[in-house]
Amino acid sequence: MQPEATTAQITETQLRLEAECFEFIKREGLRLTEPRKVILRCSLQFETPYDAEDLLELARREDAMISLTTVYRTLPILLKAGIVRKVESNSDKQLYERNTDSRRSIFIRCQETGESVSLDDDCLRLRLQFLAKQKGFVAQDITVRIDAVKAIEENDGL
Secondary structure (H helix, E strand, O other), rough: OOOOOOHHOOHHHHHHHHHHHHHHHOOOOOOHHHHHHHHHHHOOOOOOOOOOHHHHHHHHHHHOOOOHHHHHHHHHHHHHHHOOEEOOOOOOOOOOEEEEOOEEEEEEEEEOOEEEEEEHHHHHHHHHHHHHHHEEEEEEEEEEEEOOOOOOOOOOOO
């Protein structure tokens, strides 16, 4: 799985989250090592859910010495800082995503390849918020995952 953003396309949100994480690491009395910086920057480049191996693959493009162990040790720091969050999945691998202010995630995940495609659908988001409100709740976090397989022909999926 490849991130949809590149280093040259870093957004204002990514810069803000990076700065927040750096501050969190300092407040926690942890060392802000170069591998942690690389892993943080790379975690913010994904537009769709990813696993630790995806993150490692991207991080190794910047620093070939980063290990999977370093990724696994850094992810809890990013989670605690609120920079990333876990995505519920029936996959064997834990998925993560950037924790943006909107706290909304709607995506399709291919069961065969693991590829994720983000669905930015304001109508669906509003409908889900309305449904929660109808039941007496205020939606704090909306995550919808559609598990699917690729259609043989483009029109087969409809």
